[in-house]
Amino acid sequence: MAFRLKLVPDNTKIDFLRWQVPTFGLSVVLSVISVVLMLVMGMNYGIDFKGGTTIRTESSQPVDIGAYRQAMSPLNLGDVTITEVFDPTFRADQNVALVRISAQEGLEAVTPETINAVEAALQEVDPSITFPSVESVGPKVSGELINTAIYSVLAALVGISAYIWMRFEWQFAVGAMLSLAHDVLVTLGLFALFQLKFDLTTIAALLTIVGYSINDTVVVFDRLRENLIKYKTRPLRDLINLSVNETLSRTIITSGSTLMVLVIMIFLGGDVIREFVLAIAFGILIGTYSSIYVAKNLVLWLGVRRDWGKKDEAKKNASPFSGAEESP
Amino acid sequence: MLQIDRWKRILIIGLCVIGLFYAIPNLFYQRVEAHNDAVAMIEKTGVETPELIAARDGWPGWMPSGLVNLGLDLRGGAHLLAEVQLEQVYKSRMDSLWPELRRDMTAARDQLGAVRRVASPEGTLRIEIGEQAGMSRAVEIVRSYSSPVTSLTGAGQSSLAIRTEGNAIIVQLSDAEKSATNDRTIQQSLEIIRRRVDEVGTREPTIMRQGEDRILIQVPGIGSAEELKALIGTTARLTFNSVVGTGTDPDAPVEFGQSVLPSVDQPGFYYTIENNPVVTGEELTDAMPATDQNGMPAVDFRFNPTGARKFGNYTAANVGQPFAIVLDDEVISAPVIRQAITGGSGQISGSMNFEEANRLAVLLRAGALPTELTFLEERTIGPELGQDSIDAGRTASVVGFVAIVAFMIATYGLFGVFASVALAINMGLLFGLLSMLGATLTLPGIAGIVLTIAMAVDANVLVFERIREELRSARGPARAIELGYERAMSAIIDANLTSFIVAAILFTLGSGPVKGFAVTLTIGLVTSVFTALWLTRLLTIMWFERARPRQIEV
Numbered sequence: 001m002a003f004r005l006k007l008v009p010d011n012t013k014i015d016f017l018r019w020q021v022p023t024f025g026l027s028v029v030l031s032v033i034s035v036v037l038m039l040v041m042g043m044n045y046g047i048d049f050k051g052g053t054t055i056r057t058e059s060s061q062p063v064d065i066g067a068y069r070q071a072m073s074p075l076n077l078g079d080v081t082i083t084e085v086f087d088p089t090f091r092a093d094q095n096v097a098l099v100r101i102s103a104q105e106g107l108e109a110v111t112p113e114t115i116n117a118v119e120a121a122l123q124e125v126d127p128s129i130t131f132p133s134v135e136s137v138g139p140k141v142s143g144e145l146i147n148t149a150i151y152s153v154l155a156a157l158v159g160i161s162a163y164i165w166m167r168f169e170w171q172f173a174v175g176a177m178l179s180l181a182h183d184v185l186v187t188l189g190l191f192a193l194f195q196l197k198f199d200l201t202t203i204a205a206l207l208t209i210v211g212y213s214i215n216d217t218v219v220v221f222d223r224l225r226e227n228l229i230k231y232k233t234r235p236l237r238d239l240i241n242l243s244v245n246e247t248l249s250r251t252i253i254t255s256g257s258t259l260m261v262l263v264i265m266i267f268l269g270g271d272v273i274r275e276f277v278l279a280i281a282f283g284i285l286i287g288t289y290s291s292i293y294v295a296k297n298l299v300l301w302l303g304v305r306r307d308w309g310k311k312d313e314a315k316k317n318a319s320p321f322s323g324a325e326e327s328p
Numbered sequence: 329m330l331q332i333d334r335w336k337r338i339l340i341i342g343l344c345v346i347g348l349f350y351a352i353p354n355l356f357y358q359r360v361e362a363h364n365d366a367v368a369m370i371e372k373t374g375v376e377t378p379e380l381i382a383a384r385d386g387w388p389g390w391m392p393s394g395l396v397n398l399g400l401d402l403r404g405g406a407h408l409l410a411e412v413q414l415e416q417v418y419k420s421r422m423d424s425l426w427p428e429l430r431r432d433m434t435a436a437r438d439q440l441g442a443v444r445r446v447a448s449p450e451g452t453l454r455i456e457i458g459e460q461a462g463m464s465r466a467v468e469i470v471r472s473y474s475s476p477v478t479s480l481t482g483a484g485q486s487s488l489a490i491r492t493e494g495n496a497i498i499v500q501l502s503d504a505e506k507s508a509t510n511d512r513t514i515q516q517s518l519e520i521i522r523r524r525v526d527e528v529g530t531r532e533p534t535i536m537r538q539g540e541d542r543i544l545i546q547v548p549g550i551g552s553a554e555e556l557k558a559l560i561g562t563t564a565r566l567t568f569n570s571v572v573g574t575g576t577d578p579d580a581p582v583e584f585g586q587s588v589l590p591s592v593d594q595p596g597f598y599y600t601i602e603n604n605p606v607v608t609g610e611e612l613t614d615a616m617p618a619t620d621q622n623g624m625p626a627v628d629f630r631f632n633p634t635g636a637r638k639f640g641n642y643t644a645a646n647v648g649q650p651f652a653i654v655l656d657d658e659v660i661s662a663p664v665i666r667q668a669i670t671g672g673s674g675q676i677s678g679s680m681n682f683e684e685a686n687r688l689a690v691l692l693r694a695g696a697l698p699t700e701l702t703f704l705e706e707r708t709i710g711p712e713l714g715q716d717s718i719d720a721g722r723t724a725s726v727v728g729f730v731a732i733v734a735f736m737i738a739t740y741g742l743f744g745v746f747a748s749v750a751l752a753i754n755m756g757l758l759f760g761l762l763s764m765l766g767a768t769l770t771l772p773g774i775a776g777i778v779l780t781i782a783m784a785v786d787a788n789v790l791v792f793e794r795i796r797e798e799l800r801s802a803r804g805p806a807r808a809i810e811l812g813y814e815r816a817m818s819a820i821i822d823a824n825l826t827s828f829i830v831a832a833i834l835f836t837l838g839s840g841p842v843k844g845f846a847v848t849l850t851i852g853l854v855t856s857v858f859t860a861l862w863l864t865r866l867l868t869i870m871w872f873e874r875a876r877p878r879q880i881e882v
Contacts, residue, residue, distance in 0.1 A: 215823040268727055
């Protein structure tokens with residue numbers, strides 16, 4: 001027998017739903033905490049959403065945040081944030097910092113004068129400093145960008161639920177939608193807690209999480225649908241457990257290999273997309289959890305209509321509001 | 329049983345070969361890029377220098393030469409989002425309508441009484457007449473200036489919206505005319521921006537309309553957004569006006585139809601000029617940098633025949649008078665006319681350096697923007713940062729790929745090898761499709777590719793796990809493989825279709841980084857479903873037919 005890496009033994013019989021109540025409680029608590037965190041601590045909006053200017057500096061001299069700040073203080077720019085950036089891919093003499101200036105009061109367009117003044121001031125402190133990127137977004141655009149971002153996340157949730165509703169039953173759609181909302185909320189909570197930069201790329205990350213999580217949810221739903229047809233009389237609870245167990249190996253292998261790639265990206269992918277990758281990695285963990293404990297929990301509670309005949313008939317019955325009954 | 333038709337096999341292998349063929353140029357990025365540039369250059373100028381020919385022959389002409397475009401974040405360059413000030417166009421339309429209306433209404437003074445324009449919001453024209461009884465006549469006169477709107481949506485409507493209020497007539501552009509004007513203004517602005525950017529000669533700029541009144545401009549390889557702004561942000565409206573007076577008071581009283589403009593050379597000095605220009609920059613045929621008689625930088629220009637005639641007549645009638653050369657509401661210079669200038673050419677000199685003279689010539693050649701632009705968003709990405717990102721992305725992708733291959737082979741043995749081969753071909757197909765479509769790869773796009781790797785692996789895992797299960801229920805290997813593919817299908821389709829929904833939404837709603845991500849994700853989904861469902865299957869079956877194993881291990 002050849003060597004095989006087996007992360008999950010064959011025929012597992014784990015009773016996942018034994019932790020139904022505590023896990024569901026945990027999900028609710030996590031979601032609530034996330035909302036509270038977002039309201040209390042606020043998101044660390046990037047310039048895409050808040051307007052303002054980000055200047056990336058690079059220098060062979062070590063970054064001296066105090067000196068930078070002092071050099072810029074006579075310019076009266078209001079809220080200025082300076083952070084040093086570290087990355088394993090940087091060369092030894094590559095010292096990078098990010099200077100963020102908030103949108104200037106009463107100005108729609110971005111003024112090159114401000115940027116020039118900042119660059120001159122910083123060059124005074126450190127003559128070897130260069131500016132590999134300068135980005136400015138006016139408050140008008142940033143307001144629209146955040147609206148578009150919210151719409152796109154909501155549209156993704158609705159679009160996916162509609163698809164699931166058509167392909168499965170409405171209970172599945174509700175389960176999928178709430179578990180996706182849960183993933184998005186908890187990830188947002190994490191961003192609020194650690195004050196990670198939240199910008200357009202983060203939205204892309206959120207939607208990736210939605211896409212991944214739904215993938216995971218659908219795979220188990222698919223198996224559950226198959227088992228519901230195969231074992232007409234077994235209780236729903238058993239069938240959910242069976243389906244999760246049957247697909248467990250696949251869940252672990254896929255999540256594992258994806259996470260492996262993402263962790264590599266975190267270390268080697270450069271600092272520009274680190275927060276993006278970090279968000280996806282976290283989202284995949286939470287997404288794997290939620291497709292078992294949020295989506296299936298909800299399906300179990302909502303119950304599923306069990307009078308399906310053959311597969312063809314199942315499709316026919318999967319019509320909207322087909323009158324669900326409680327399962328035994 | 330376990331078999332695939334011959335034509336299907338040919339189709340699958342054929343598609344892979346075509347895809348990989350189109351992906352090849354990306355392996356020789358610099359050489360192909362030089363080839364493409366050289367071909368474009370030779371086509372444009374018709375001149376074949378040895379360097380151009382060498383660059384062109386660096387890549388065989390029969391090979392595909394489409395490349396994956398690198399986004400600004402990878403290549404470096406400048407990005408601007410500009411808002412076109414459409415209200416200004418409405419305003420200038422109304423302002424230029426007034427002199428003509430005044431002429432006609434004054435002619436009908438016996439019915440209308442005294443006619444005067446009174447202050448009103450910008451973009452509207454409020455005219456008061458002395459005799460209320462003449463109102464219908466006045467409306468008639470205004471209406472004669474209104475024409476049917478020629479646009480798809482506004483057909484049948486007239487261009488002016490006219491209403492009366494007591495003894496006042498209020499005129500403004502109708503909504504249909506406004507929207508037709510908007511389209512025209514944006515089209516014109518796009519065209520002029522494109523010409524100005526092209527004059528600088530950079531590779532593949534993106535210049536496109538966004539929404540109702542915005543223009544997105546992305547120029548790779550340009551030093552900074554500020555540079556780009558200096559090039560396209562200037563209206564470059566050049567006019568030659570007659571000078572009424574000079575002084576040092578910016579608020580000097582003027583008659584209607586005149587204005588006070590500052591001088592560029594002499595701070596604190598102002599010219600009072602007639603608003604109606606003698607000649608405008610639209611009547612220029614050429615402009616080029618030159619030097620004046622003192623060796624200082626200047627710009628030579630040449631009028632078209634109508635412009636030359638107007639300019640000749642004016643200068644002949646006004647010898648000894650100054651006239652002002654006005655660029656974007658500033659007087660560049662106000663020379664005194666020594667003699668009639670009938671040749672149709674002239675020179676603008678003033679305080680400018682060579683670079684400014686050059687830029688002014690470019691702007692004059694390309695034409696004036698119909699209205700001003702406001703910049704809402706600007707980004708500069710240095711080329712080094714882009715290169716760092718490419719390097720980092722490449723390292724991460726290679727290491728990630730190797731890790732996945734090792735993991736798959738450790739988990740599924742020979743089947744893992746099939747999956748890895750399919751994965752490699754999948755990447756090739758992805759790049760081939762991106763090149764064929766001329767899509768743009770951005771940094772988030774690279775992340776999209778990484779996610780594609782994960783999704784492609786997932787499809788294979790679903791199938792292999794299913795085969796394992798089917799083997800456990802003691803079926804023969806052929807039947808198990810067949811059932812594995814059959815039964816994993818619905819999960820794979822559902823999973824990928826839902827991801828596809830997300831990608832489509834990202835593509836429609838997203839902008840910039842989000843869009844780049846959506847593009848690679850969408851194409852990646854297509855290629856990974858193809859490779860997982862057909863290619864690995866074909867590989868498995870081909871192996872199976874050859875080896876005829878009595879039992880298999882997945």
